Amino acid sequence: MKAMGKVFKYGSNVDTDVIIPARYLNTSDVKELASHCMEDIDAEFVHKVKDGDIIVADKNFGCGSSREHAPLAIKGAGISCVIATTFARIFYRNAINIGLPILECPEAVEKISAGDEIEIDFDNGVIRNKTKNEAYQAQPFPAFIKEIIAADGLVKYVAKS
Amino acid sequence: MGMTMTQKILAAHAGLDKVEAGQLITVNLDLVLGNDVTTPVALKEFDKMGVTEVFDKSKVAIVPDHFTPNKDIKSAEQCKLIREFAYDKDIENYFEIGEMGIEHGLIPEKGLVVPGDVVIGADSHTCTYGALGAFSTGIGSTDMAAGMATGKGWFKVPGALKFVLTGKPKEWVSGKDVILHIIGMIGVDGALYKSMEFVGEGLQHLSMDDRFSIANMAIEAGGKNGIFPVDDKTLEYVKEHATKPYKLYEADEDAVYDGVYEVDLSQLEPTVAFPHLPDNVRKISEVGDVKIDQVVIGSCTNGRIEDLRVAAKLLKDKKVAKGLRVIIFPVTQKVYLQAMQEGLLETFIKAGAVVSTPTCGPCLGGHMGILAKGERALATTNRNFVGRMGHPESEVYLASPAVAAASALTGKITNPRDIE
Numbered sequence: 001m002k003a004m005g006k007v008f009k010y011g012s013n014v015d016t017d018v019i020i021p022a023r024y025l026n027t028s029d030v031k032e033l034a035s036h037c038m039e040d041i042d043a044e045f046v047h048k049v050k051d052g053d054i055i056v057a058d059k060n061f062g063c064g065s066s067r068e069h070a071p072l073a074i075k076g077a078g079i080s081c082v083i084a085t086t087f088a089r090i091f092y093r094n095a096i097n098i099g100l101p102i103l104e105c106p107e108a109v110e111k112i113s114a115g116d117e118i119e120i121d122f123d124n125g126v127i128r129n130k131t132k133n134e135a136y137q138a139q140p141f142p143a144f145i146k147e148i149i150a151a152d153g154l155v156k157y158v159a160k161s
Numbered sequence: 162m163g164m165t166m167t168q169k170i171l172a173a174h175a176g177l178d179k180v181e182a183g184q185l186i187t188v189n190l191d192l193v194l195g196n197d198v199t200t201p202v203a204l205k206e207f208d209k210m211g212v213t214e215v216f217d218k219s220k221v222a223i224v225p226d227h228f229t230p231n232k233d234i235k236s237a238e239q240c241k242l243i244r245e246f247a248y249d250k251d252i253e254n255y256f257e258i259g260e261m262g263i264e265h266g267l268i269p270e271k272g273l274v275v276p277g278d279v280v281i282g283a284d285s286h287t288c289t290y291g292a293l294g295a296f297s298t299g300i301g302s303t304d305m306a307a308g309m310a311t312g313k314g315w316f317k318v319p320g321a322l323k324f325v326l327t328g329k330p331k332e333w334v335s336g337k338d339v340i341l342h343i344i345g346m347i348g349v350d351g352a353l354y355k356s357m358e359f360v361g362e363g364l365q366h367l368s369m370d371d372r373f374s375i376a377n378m379a380i381e382a383g384g385k386n387g388i389f390p391v392d393d394k395t396l397e398y399v400k401e402h403a404t405k406p407y408k409l410y411e412a413d414e415d416a417v418y419d420g421v422y423e424v425d426l427s428q429l430e431p432t433v434a435f436p437h438l439p440d441n442v443r444k445i446s447e448v449g450d451v452k453i454d455q456v457v458i459g460s461c462t463n464g465r466i467e468d469l470r471v472a473a474k475l476l477k478d479k480k481v482a483k484g485l486r487v488i489i490f491p492v493t494q495k496v497y498l499q500a501m502q503e504g505l506l507e508t509f510i511k512a513g514a515v516v517s518t519p520t521c522g523p524c525l526g527g528h529m530g531i532l533a534k535g536e537r538a539l540a541t542t543n544r545n546f547v548g549r550m551g552h553p554e555s556e557v558y559l560a561s562p563a564v565a566a567a568s569a570l571t572g573k574i575t576n577p578r579d580i581e
Contacts, residue, residue, distance in 0.1 A: 088383060
């Protein structure tokens, strides 16, 4: 499985309240959630984002609330992967559970700039920066999480087992 | 090598003699919780799992508390969805608004969590119940759905940070100040993926309400859970509220911790978190001149009876500052009634505050106290992120009920010690 797209870059502690503000949580419609994704810190995001694009952020991405609406909004906006130095733990679980690929890779976060063209190979965790002609190695998923991903998310994993 | 308190609870629920940090395990759940924001998403996933019943009707709790009483048509539709599910599946612990409260006040009050339990909740502040010596942690809607379907959850066994509390807090210093101080010390990701275990002789000076506040905000340091050893105060609370059996676990003497911090409670001052992160803390003496437009006292962090009592003590026979909006919301119907019987509500209303029904409303910018552009609130809630309580250019300062009540009287952030 591969992902390819342009990078939107953010700093540390991007919280779930800015990913999808609570004032929009009176719905679970993914399209509607996606239309407000990131708007409190980057009003341009939803207008610029294209299918396949990638979010790169620093530490503790997705901190705060347990709202699964946050990874749903990001996925619904067309983002194919989030790369961060670290993720807040509930966001990490939620992303895996709904099938939004995420990778921890401090080197990639340090070297990738906003707008770079990135290609990710999830099989080996290699992140290729086509703009800068560099490659970075991300942490592979633990085997158990690979099983959930292979089953296409927790729901099918549970249904299967 | 010994186990931490959290590891022991997880091992027992996984049917294992021993677990260690990093190990992936599947555990049996004692309670699965959701609210009106997270449950609708969980129900979609539950349907896809191909099951027709929940694993145990007595071990699922659904509490519509975020946008209730329904703030708009969409919220009403979401609540209708979960209400119908609860009735259809005979969920024993579904609480309609007249009998409800903010979930993390209500669940312990109803005796649904006891020491030694493993609880997951589709709300990040589920970590509150660690005050009772249980392992409880926030998860998302899909995990809630899987938990309701199977009664099991998967976890990576966490390492732990140990906080050794010593000394006796000074007057006007509460559990909220303790946890704000700790978050300021280790940062908003200081406990990422880890347990926070609170121990030490200082615990004897912390009431259950203090401990609920502390455990509640473990998530604000990135913690997987916060947990307290069980003592006489815990057992008294359990005896008063619960009937189900409990089990006591203690950390091993030789348990391994990723970090040990000593906190001398006698040295703490009332503490305030400035925008826009809970770790951006200052002692009250270093706050300076910060004028505010709104004070909010309540929430799953600080809406319990002791919180209301301390606020009432400061507001008694006084008036809130002219032009300031003061909103007080008790955490549950029971606390609301108790506050009424003790005369606290009368004190609040005479002082010029409004008293709301229990709801998460203002804390997360849902309803009942939204901020306009450029406005500032001082709140006893748990998060001060950008736009948390309203407009993205508004600000939230976090503090204890004592600081909030003192500030309500002056219109700027104020040390309760300075109120005569």
